[in-house]
Amino acid sequence: MLPKKSSMLYNILFLILCGGIFVFLWSAPAETTKRMPYNDIHKKFYTMQKSTADKQCSTCHNPEGVVPLPKKHPAKYRCLFCHKKVK
Ligand code: HEC
Ligand code: HEC
Structure with a gap:
């Protein structure tokens, strides 16, 4: 003791x-991380289970896609953990 x-x-x-x-x-x-926009493209992800939605982001957000992630982007899984829905 x-x-x-x-x-x-x-x-x-x-x-x-x-x-x-x-x-x-x-x-x-x-918090400054950009939120996932609410528009025709992203609307469907708002009603989806997060873990299901996460897997589909990279079909567009990839190096050759429409909106590539910035070079210094942090860890890439669980997109919606950081990019929250707009209220
Ligand atoms: C069908 C293609 C497509 C898919 C799938 C997609 N996005 Fe996007 N995303 C875009 C496009 C195009 C833009 C830029 C125009 C806009 O704001 O919609 C964008 C913009 C963004 C932005 C904002 C960037 C900024 O400059 O404000 C974020 C954050 C984002 N997406 C996150 C996601 C997340 C998280 C997912 C998965 C749940 C996802 N996106 C799935 C096409 C897509
Ligand atoms: C650990 C947190 C984190 C995770 C997980 C994450 N991001 Fe990001 N993301 C950021 C930060 C921080 C930035 C740069 C600063 C900002 O967005 O304001 C960024 C930037 C972006 C941008 C560019 C926004 C712009 O216009 O500058 C897009 C698009 C994006 N992320 C999509 C995604 C996608 C798709 C996923 C999943 C594959 C993802 N992010 C996972 C934190 C994260």
């Missing part, structure tokens, strides 16, 4: 850590 004094110290360190994480998350920048 730890002596009482040092377990108090760990408690304080833990609280400071929590505070730090809280401030970090609080100050994260607003």
Whole structure:
């Protein structure tokens, strides 16, 4: 067992850590990722199950497609996880 004094110290360190994480998350920048447009092309994906819809995006959004993803695009699976529906 730890002596009482040092377990108090760990408690304080833990609280400071929590505070730090809280401030970090609080100050994260607003979401800026483009939403999936609501138009004739994308309308059908709004009613589809997300995991089903995700698989069809790349028929158009691929390097040779109509709207290729930007070169620096992040991880490519689960499109709708990042590109949310417009409200
Ligand atoms: C039939 C082809 C096609 C499919 C399938 C498709 N898209 Fe698109 N997408 C387009 C075209 C064309 C545009 C650009 C014109 C527009 O806004 O509709 C576009 C634009 C976008 C944009 C916005 C880009 C911008 O500059 O604002 C996002 C985000 C997007 N698509 C996400 C998706 C996601 C997520 C899926 C799968 C659920 C998907 N698309 C499936 C053709 C397609
Ligand atoms: C991890 C999050 C993430 C995932 C998953 C993701 N994207 Fe993106 N996407 C981004 C970011 C960030 C950008 C660039 C910034 C922006 O869109 O404003 C971007 C950009 C795009 C653009 C270009 C928008 C424009 O006009 O600049 C298209 C089209 C697109 N993504 C489609 C897709 C498709 C299709 C998928 C699935 C195959 C997908 N994304 C998965 C985060 C994501």
